[in-house]
Amino acid sequence: MSKNDFAVIGQPLPKIDAWAKVVGETKYADDLFLPRMAYGRLLRSAHAHARIRSIDTTRARALPGVYAVVTGADLPRVKFGILPVSQDEEALCNDKVRMVGDPIAAVAAVDEETAERACRLIDVDYEPLPALMSIFDSLAHPEVRIHDYGDGPNVHKNVALQFGNVEGAFERADLVREDVFFFEGNNHLPMEQHAAVAQWGADGKVTLWSSTQTPHYVHRLLAKTLDVPAAHVRVVATPVGGGFGGKTDPFAHEIVACQLSKLTGRPVKIALTREEVFYTHRGRHPVLMWIKTGFTKQGDITGCHLRTWLDGGAYGSYGVASTFYTGVINPVTYKIPVYKFEGARIFTNKPPCGPKRGHGTPQPRFALECQLDKAAEQLGLDPAAMRRRIVAEPFTKTANHLTVTTIGLGECIDKVVEASGWRDKRARFGVTAKRPRPASPRKRGVGMACSAYLTGAGTAIYWNDMPHSGVIARADRSGGVAVLCGATDIGQGSDSVLAYVTAEVLGIDPKDVHVHPADTSLTPVDLGSYSSRVTLMCGMAAIQAAERLRAAIFTAVAKKLEVSPASLVARDRKVGVPDDWDKAVPFARAVELGEALHGVLAFPGSYAPPKRAGKFKGGGVGPSPCYSYSACVVELSVDEQTGQVDLEDVWIAHDVGRALNPLLVEGQVEGSVYMGIGEALMEEQVFRKNLHKHPSMLDYKSPTTLETPEIHTILVETDDPEGPFGAKEAGQGPLLPVIPAIANAIHHALGIRIDEVPITPDKVLKALEDKRLGRPGRVGPQKLPLLTFKEPLVVESAFGQPADAIVTRPFSS
Amino acid sequence: MRVRIALTVNDEAREALAPVHKTLLEVLREDLGLTGTKHGCELGECGTCTVLVDGEPVLSCLVLPVEVEGRRITTVEGMAEGGRLHPLQQAFAELGAAQCGYCTPGILLTATALLAEHPSPTRREVKEALAGNLCRCTGYTKILDAVELAALRMGNRESRA
Numbered sequence: 026m027s028k029n030d031f032a033v034i035g036q037p038l039p040k041i042d043a044w045a046k047v048v049g050e051t052k053y054a055d056d057l058f059l060p061r062m063a064y065g066r067l068l069r070s071a072h073a074h075a076r077i078r079s080i081d082t083t084r085a086r087a088l089p090g091v092y093a094v095v096t097g098a099d100l101p102r103v104k105f106g107i108l109p110v111s112q113d114e115e116a117l118c119n120d121k122v123r124m125v126g127d128p129i130a131a132v133a134a135v136d137e138e139t140a141e142r143a144c145r146l147i148d149v150d151y152e153p154l155p156a157l158m159s160i161f162d163s164l165a166h167p168e169v170r171i172h173d174y175g176d177g178p179n180v181h182k183n184v185a186l187q188f189g190n191v192e193g194a195f196e197r198a199d200l201v202r203e204d205v206f207f208f209e210g211n212n213h214l215p216m217e218q219h220a221a222v223a224q225w226g227a228d229g230k231v232t233l234w235s236s237t238q239t240p241h242y243v244h245r246l247l248a249k250t251l252d253v254p255a256a257h258v259r260v261v262a263t264p265v266g267g268g269f270g271g272k273t274d275p276f277a278h279e280i281v282a283c284q285l286s287k288l289t290g291r292p293v294k295i296a297l298t299r300e301e302v303f304y305t306h307r308g309r310h311p312v313l314m315w316i317k318t319g320f321t322k323q324g325d326i327t328g329c330h331l332r333t334w335l336d337g338g339a340y341g342s343y344g345v346a347s348t349f350y351t352g353v354i355n356p357v358t359y360k361i362p363v364y365k366f367e368g369a370r371i372f373t374n375k376p377p378c379g380p381k382r383g384h385g386t387p388q389p390r391f392a393l394e395c396q397l398d399k400a401a402e403q404l405g406l407d408p409a410a411m412r413r414r415i416v417a418e419p420f421t422k423t424a425n426h427l428t429v430t431t432i433g434l435g436e437c438i439d440k441v442v443e444a445s446g447w448r449d450k451r452a453r454f455g456v457t458a459k460r461p462r463p464a465s466p467r468k469r470g471v472g473m474a475c476s477a478y479l480t481g482a483g484t485a486i487y488w489n490d491m492p493h494s495g496v497i498a499r500a501d502r503s504g505g506v507a508v509l510c511g512a513t514d515i516g517q518g519s520d521s522v523l524a525y526v527t528a529e530v531l532g533i534d535p536k537d538v539h540v541h542p543a544d545t546s547l548t549p550v551d552l553g554s555y556s557s558r559v560t561l562m563c564g565m566a567a568i569q570a571a572e573r574l575r576a577a578i579f580t581a582v583a584k585k586l587e588v589s590p591a592s593l594v595a596r597d598r599k600v601g602v603p604d605d606w607d608k609a610v611p612f613a614r615a616v617e618l619g620e621a622l623h624g625v626l627a628f629p630g631s632y633a634p635p636k637r638a639g640k641f642k643g644g645g646v647g648p649s650p651c652y653s654y655s656a657c658v659v660e661l662s663v664d665e666q667t668g669q670v671d672l673e674d675v676w677i678a679h680d681v682g683r684a685l686n687p688l689l690v691e692g693q694v695e696g697s698v699y700m701g702i703g704e705a706l707m708e709e710q711v712f713r714k715n716l717h718k719h720p721s722m723l724d725y726k727s728p729t730t731l732e733t734p735e736i737h738t739i740l741v742e743t744d745d746p747e748g749p750f751g752a753k754e755a756g757q758g759p760l761l762p763v764i765p766a767i768a769n770a771i772h773h774a775l776g777i778r779i780d781e782v783p784i785t786p787d788k789v790l791k792a793l794e795d796k797r798l799g800r801p802g803r804v805g806p807q808k809l810p811l812l813t814f815k816e817p818l819v820v821e822s823a824f825g826q827p828a829d830a831i832v833t834r835p836f837s838s
Numbered sequence: 839m840r841v842r843i844a845l846t847v848n849d850e851a852r853e854a855l856a857p858v859h860k861t862l863l864e865v866l867r868e869d870l871g872l873t874g875t876k877h878g879c880e881l882g883e884c885g886t887c888t889v890l891v892d893g894e895p896v897l898s899c900l901v902l903p904v905e906v907e908g909r910r911i912t913t914v915e916g917m918a919e920g921g922r923l924h925p926l927q928q929a930f931a932e933l934g935a936a937q938c939g940y941c942t943p944g945i946l947l948t949a950t951a952l953l954a955e956h957p958s959p960t961r962r963e964v965k966e967a968l969a970g971n972l973c974r975c976t977g978y979t980k981i982l983d984a985v986e987l988a989a990l991r992m993g994n995r996e997s998r999a
Contacts, residue, residue, distance in 0.1 A: 043931035046939030047923070049874020049914035053940065056873035138857075216878045216886055216940040216974055266876070266940030267974050299879045516938025516975050688934040692980055696937065699977030722883040722972065730965040730978045 032596060033529040034750050037688035040521040041535060042264070042514065054220035054236040054263040059292035062222070063092050063133040065285050066140035067278060067295065068147050069304065070122035070129055073156035073374040073715035074171070077120055077149060080130060084146040090139035093288040094147070096130045100284055101252040107242060107274045107379075109487050111181070111341025113172055116250055116280040122151070123171055123339035124374050125715055126304030128277040133285040133293050156374045156715050160313065160336050160810050163371045171339060171372040176815075181337050181370040182348045185815040186643055188424040189363030189822030194328025198319025200403060204396045207781035207806040208388035210311040210336065211708040212303055213381050214727055217266020219305065220296035223282035227290075230257040231283050238268045238513050239275075239553030242486065244545045246275040251283055262543035265554075268515035269700070270380035273555045274307050274342055303720035307379030308710055310347055310370075311336040312388035313806055320400050324411035328363040331355065331389060334810050335370040338377035344370045346482075346646055347378070350385025353647035355393050356423040357477040358434065358654070359415040362824045364424040367814035375712055380555060382700055383757050386478065387764060391782065394474035394765030398772065408769065409447055409473050412656075413438045422823040426639030430651045430828060431743035431753075433680025434475060437656035440678040440739045445658040447471060456776035466665040469673075470774025474765035475656045478758030480682075480748065481558025483634045483648030492631035492836055494562035495549025498527060498570035499627040500578070502620065504598065504613030505537050508570075511551035512563045513543045517756050518689045519559045525685055526564050526749055530571035531578075532595030533612055549629065557754030560685065561650060562632045564749030569836075570630030577626055581618035582610050631836035635747070637829060641820045650747035653754045654680040657698075657762035659770045665793060668786030670706055670771060672734035675763065679738070682745040682753030693755040694738045701763030703728045707783050780805025843903040847872065848916025854903075862906060863887045863898035866913060874914040874943050878972065885971030888944035889913050895948045914943035917950065925988040925995075926950060935984035937975035945971045949985045958989050 045051045082094040097119035106112045118127050130147050134140035157163040157171060157179065167178030176183035195201045221235035231253065237243050240262040248255035265272060278295040285293040297305060313334040319327035333351040337344045352366030383390075401408040417423070419432040442448070452458065454469040485493060497509040508527050514520040524538040541547060551563055575595055582600045583590040592602050601609025610618070619626050638644045660673045675698050684690040707726040711718045719725045744751035764782055772778055777792035780803060788804040796802030841858045843865060844851065854869035863880070866872045866889070875898060878886035882900040889898045890912035917924040926946050929935070936942040945968060952959060952967040959967070964985045965978075973981060 037934075039931045040934065040936075042939070043934070043936055044923075046936040046942055047914075047927040047930045047946065048918060049872075049943050051939055052873070053876070055877075056867075058868070058871075058873075214974055216884065216938065216972065217876070218878070265938060267938045269974070299881070516940075518937070688980075692934045692937055692976060695977035695979040696975045697977075700974070721881060722879045723881070727972060727974070729969045729972065730982070731969045733978050736977055736979050 031529060033525050033535060034685050036686065038535060038686055040518050040689065041524050041540065042520055051264050053217055053266050054222060054234055055296045057222045057234055059222065059224065062292040062294055063135065063285065063289055064137040064140050065131055065133045065282055065293045065295040066137065066144050067128045067281065068130040068144040070125055070127040072122055072151050072153055073125050074154040075122050075151040076154060077118060077122065077129065078152055079150045081148040082130060084148065085132060085143040088139065088143045088146060090135040091143045092133045092291065093285055094130065094132050094143065095281065095284055095288065101250065103250055105246050105250050105275060106341050107343055107486060108341060108345055110345055113174065113341045116277045124376055126376055131281045131285060133289050158373055158375060158712055158715060160334055160371045160373065163373050164810050164812055171374060179372045181341060181372050182345050183369045183815050184348055184643060185367040185817035186425065187365040187817040187819045191328040191330045191363050191365045194363045195319040198327040199322045200320045200400060201317065202396055202400055203315065203317045204392065204399065205780065205806050205809065206314045206392040206395065208312045208391055209782055210309050210378055210710040211704050212306060212308040212710050212725065213269035213271035214725065215267030215269060215271055218297045218299055218302050219272060219276060219278065220294065221279045221282045222292055222294045223286040224292040225283060225286040230259065231286065232259040232261065233279060233283055234261045234263050235279050236265050236272055237262050238265060238273045238515055238555055240513060240543050240545055241511055241550050241552055243275045243279060247280060247283060250280045259546040262513040265513060265515040268554060269382045270384060270555060271307055273380055273553060276305060299722060300720045303717050304376050306338065306376035306710065307342050309381040310378040310385065312351060313809060314389060314392040315809055316392045316396055318396055320404065322404060324401065324404055324406045324414055326359060326361050326415055329361050330365040333368040333389060334812065335368065336373055336378065337370040338373055338375045340377035342377045342379035344378065347380065347385040349643060349646035351389050353425055354386045354477060354479065355389050356425050357427055357429055357652050358417060358475060360417055361424055363822050365817065367817065369812055369814065374715065382697065383478065383760050384556065387704065387761050390476050390761045391765045394762065395768050395780065398769040407451065409438055409442050412475055420828040422826040422828060424822040424824040425647065426644060426823045427647050428637045428828045430747055431682065431745045432654055433741040433743040434654035434656060436741050437654055437678035437680055438475065440741065441656045441658045441676045444737060444739060445471065445660065445676040447658055450660065455773040467662045468665060468774040469660065469662045470770040471658055471660045472766045472768065472770025472773055473658050474762035474769060476758055476761030477652045477654050478754060478761065479556060479649030480561045480651050480653060480754040481634060481649055482556040484638060484645045485552055492566065492633050494551045494566045494632045496563065496566040496570040496630040497549055497627055498574045498630065500574055500616045500619065502613065502617055504616060505539055506531060506533065507539045507541060508567060509541045509548045510563055510567065511543055511548040512559050513554045515554045517554065517693060519554065519563060521689065522560050522564055522685055523567050526567045527571045530568055531575055533598050557757045560752055560754065561748050564752065565632040566630040568630065568749055570628050573628035573630065574626055577623050578615045578619040581622040582615050585610065585618055633835040635834050641818060643818065651682065651745045651753050653758040655759045655762050657766045659763065659766040661767065661770050661774065663771055663774045663789060665775065668789035670784060670789065672702060674735050674737065676737045677759055678741055679755060679759050680741040680743050680753065681755045682748045683742050683751035684740050685750060685752050687740060690740055690755045691738045694759040695736045697757065697759035698736045698763050699728060699733050701760040702733065705764040705767040705782050705784060709783050777802035844907055845903060845911055847911045848913060858904065861899050862901040862903050865903050866898060872913050872915055876940050876943060885948065886941050886944045888947050888971065890947050890951060893951060893954055895951045912947065914946055917946060925991045926985065929984040929988040933980050933984045933987060935976060935980040941971060941973045945973065945981060953989055953992060958993055961986065
């Protein structure tokens with residue numbers, strides 16, 4: 026279908042919630058004020074690792090204005106966690122704290138100030154234990170155990186997978202490179218701090234309004250942790266003021282707010298401070314990486330072997346998935362015939378890491394793309410042309426058994442090369458430039474990198490055969506259509522996408538569609554706003570629901586007009602035969618006819634991804650209905666005297682399958698580029714004396730308008746057969762290439778390699794100084810952890826096999 | 839100690855009884871029900887809580903209400919006139935400059951002050967004016983575009999008048 030065949034799809038429409046947002050009407054969780062509401066605060070651990078000998082709440086309870094004080098003893102003794110395999114968190118710690126910031130007790134009081142004061146009156150007797158603050162510490166001290174589960178002392182997860190004979194592939198190569206990289210952890214830094222309001226009713230049912238990206242998982246875990254039937258728990262996700270993965274776990278404050286409400290008979294709000302958000306974390310894992318790749322003279326990859334060590338922090342969170350994600354996505358981008366991956370996640374006494382935009386994939390992407398740049402230099406190849414040559418084949422399988430459908434990466438590379446003036450600038454700038462270099466200390470460079478990302482995880486967090494996303498479309502006699510869906514709008518525009526696809530199918534205006542999202546009592550389950558799954562999965566479910574509704578309406582209108590239903594179309598708020606449009610029935614009238622014939626017009630739509638998980642242990646992480654692709658060129662200048670990097674322009678081309686709304690897709694791409702810049706140049710979640718070094722928005726540096734360059738976005742459309750109207754993801758993938766493109770551009774400008782992020786001025790100066798002294802101008806990790814990886818699971822490479830046919834998806838008929 | 843606070847907010851006389859150390863941000867949100875003003879840090883670092891005091895952008899988390907008694911306070915709820923959106927609001931909605939929308943009120947008000955002083959700012963001037971307002975969603979691109987579009991429209995309207 027060409028763009029012109031659509032009425033709504035492809036139009037740069039405002040988001041349906043834009044109007045409420047620009048007038049300040051949108052109610053985020055902390056904007057809810059209920060009558061008689063109490064305010065809760067959590068007492069958090071001051072120690073990174075300690076046994077709790079006793080907790081005395083007597084003084085806190087005696088403070089006027091305090092309604093209730095709770096400790097772990099007041100809650101069911103049950104552990105929880107987002108992944109079924111990592112149930113290792115307690116809402117309030119009972120015996121032990123594993124990081125500064127671990128919640129120990131909570132207070133509900135007349136106001137926040139009283140609650141805070143009461144928290145300070147709680148006496149905790151700690152027996153401090155040695156704090157393990159790095160991967161090296163944790164592995165060096167197996168006698169100190171942070172958890173008593175996992176794949177070894179302080180090893181949460183240890184995985185090894187091998188697809189084909191990598192050693193043989195290295196023997197065939199003309200060039201084999203081994204490189205080591207480090208990617209520092211960082212925080213999501215959503216503008217909205219987490220907040221939740223709980224109301225435990227006199228009927229024994231509890232409602233939680235929360236700024237969460239995953240109301241369904243919160244629903245399940247509230248039932249478990251509060252020991253209340255799931256049928257009596259309602260979770261409403263309020264509009265989320267920025268998520269980026271930071272609000273995808275169930276959190277202590279959500280569970281505790283419910284318990285405090287139960288005890289006080291009042292609604293209870295708990296809103297985290299910015300400092301608490303930094304300690305709650307679940308952000309980007311710090312990852313050490315070793316990558317060995319074989320290349321032919323022409324730049325083809327003969328095989329790749331990647332090792333990753335993840336600093337997981339104190340709890341499991343999504344860590345098992347994160348560990349796999351550091352290994353499984355790289356092969357989706359380029360032809361890598363054989364592949365081996367070993368990864369381990371280590372527990373440390375720091376806030377737990379989890380999913381942040383790109384979940385586990387920006388780190389190995391940084392490693393691979395910087396290594397490709399080094400290989401291209403050694404082989405005398407243009408880095409763009411080399412990448413263009415090795416782009417993976419569409420509709421094939423990767424070495425690690427992932428099925429890839431459409432690939433627009435070649436076109437993406439061509440477009441950014443063209444738009445950025447790549448060839449000219451590669452020749453004109455940089456240390457190898459033929460012309461005399463400018464005398465100014467500012468040196469210019471351009472760098473490139475590419476990436477791929479999944480459009481929704483192919484498997485749910487808990488194994489089941491149910492839909493990943495569900496929609497109910499209900500037509501109203503007014504001509505309006507209500508769409509109920511569990512999806513959570515975190516600013517990406519999922520509510521709007523539901524309205525657009527429904528309006529497109531039914532031939533009505535998006536304004537006629539009333540979207541009711543994310544309420545576990547009303548809306549069919551959607552698994553949540555993570556893994557770039559929402560547009561595809563909710564979109565497909567909404568299309569199915571709307572098509573069923575349309576079919577019911579068509580049979581009724583066909584009867585009335587005495588034509589066949591197949592001859593009807595719905596457009597411009599009418600239903601009729603195109604050749605006899607004068608007789609077309611207004612949509613509202615068509616609904617009445619439909620309701621008279623069928624009764625209430627409410628239809629479900631369900632979506633589950635095609636079942637394509639590799640038939641080996643670990644094959645469940647990585648499969649996705651389809652993958653997005655991006656190519657990025659960065660132009661920057663670096664000051665040789667100060668080490669300061671200034672970005673000038675970023676060109677990024679993104680294969681989005683089809684832009685359902687180009688305005689929103691551009692917004693996702695621009696936001697991803699911006700966030701990548703922050704990670705590349707300044708953002709870092711680091712610790713000193715067991716404490717977060719800078720848990721504030723002033724000291725945790727993030728880019729302002731002044732550090733953000735002009736971003737030139739180019740959308741590439743490949744019309745993927747798996748996506749709604751051909752769409753693929755846009756919200757995460759475009760972050761990935763930005764970081765290595767910056768590192769590669771710095772190398773082009775100065776001839777130095779900064780093999781770790783963030784690339785701060787001190788590292789640039791250090792590399793320049795080393796280069797001046799005749800040493801390799803490189804800053805990066807010098808040592809790797811001593812850890813024995815598992816014996817790898819050896820599976821035959823599936824590289825180059827044709828993709829499975831676009832199979833019938835579950836629930837598709 | 840609770841004190842009586844009298845404020846002029848969005849051209850309305852408002853009163854509240856609140857502890858003397860409560861910030862303007864808290865009084866606006868909790869006592870006057872004006873939750874359009876948001877908070878991101880409550881330490882004066884992120885710009886999210888920006889309101890206008892006599893037309894000047896001010897971080898409401900760093901201001902005590904007693905300091906601004908008798909002065910003209912504008913919050914996002916006061917930007918539209920008689921049901922007609924301010925051109926900045928219109929442009930932000932049309933161009934997708936509000937994603938999660940949480941930083942939007944503060945940015946709208948900062949931009950209002952900018953355009954009052956510089957009706958047709960350069961992109962650099964817009965960037966400098968908004969450098970104290972963090973946004974994590976948009977990469978600022980659509981925000982800058984929207985401010986420029988609003989400036990253009992406001993200029994056209996004035997030159998017609």
